Amino acid sequence: MLFGRIRSPKRRLGSAVALVGVATIFPLSIPSLAIELPWALGHRFPRELDWKEARTLAEVVRRDGLTDRIVHSYYDSLSAAMAVYEPRLRQQYGHWGEVRPRLDPARDIPAAAKVYIMPVPPDDPALMRLARAGWLRVHDGSALTSVVSLGELQPPQGVAPVLAELISEEAAWLARHAFNNRFPPLGVALSPKALAELRARRAEQRTHAGRISAAVLVYANAVEASRPEIAAGLRRSVRAWGSVANFIGDETAMDYLSDARFARFQENARRFSREVLALKTDWIPPEALNRAADELFADFFAQD
Secondary structure (H helix, E strand, C coil): CCHHHCCCHHHHHHHHHHHHHHHHHCCCCCCCHHHHHHHHCCCCCCCCCCHHHHHHHHHHHHHCCCCCCEEEECCHHHHHHHHHHCCCCEECCCCCHHHCCCCCHHHHCCHHHEEEEECCCCCCHHHHHHHHCCCEEEEEECCCCEEEEECCCCCHHHHHHHHHHHHHHHHHHHHHHCCCCCCCCHHHHCCHHHHHHHHHHHHHHHHHHHHHHHHHHHHHHHHCCCCHHHHHHHHHHHHHHHHHHHHHHCHHHCCCCCHHHHHHHHHHHHHHHHHHHHHHCCCCCCHHHHHHHHHHHHHHHCCC
């Protein structure tokens, strides 16, 4: 050992302390000190998973007899954590993307056959609006996340104008008000008040993206019978908007987007907000809307 060659105990101790200090403050990879310090002070930031939330959501699935359905979670690790408390739970996507099958057999299962973990509070006004219309059933959830299933099948002509308005409003909000989910300055991470304010702002924009995911889910269910190929694309969009909610609103995904990519996301959201209004007059998505959605997701999930 290198330190074994140092005969003086004091020098050996000093060298060890210096090495630890350099490795902590100037590591070869991302420094951990900024992340470890808030946890050491009891702030529990950043939080990868909230196990209490996972237990609460799992209990809702069990209580309402939903364990026979595949769980489609907006964030794969959350449903994996739920399975700790409900072993019968089957999730559509595994925790690690590297071990998923190339062709997902659950991809072709109709939307109504699944139960959804949505990044929207159970008492959210927009979610309640969809539930009152009979398009969704909100089973319950945690403070920020809901367990949702689909209601009775609706004709697409009836739901499309309402959903178009809702989706447009939410996308426009993200284009105007959303901020990039970056690791905050250490002063914010160490201040309970500032950290609470940051978490509230993150939760707000997470909810706006989650509302879009919920609305797209209702739309996918409405077109399932008459245009299954459109429904398949919409089901993929449900997952994509859930991932957007995760990356802009959860602490596990901080620093995923560069500021330049986030600016493109807001510009794409602005364009998507305009194009989706075409569904108010024709329930079949026009090519301009499809291109706007494809480019939004391609830019958002691209690698810098």
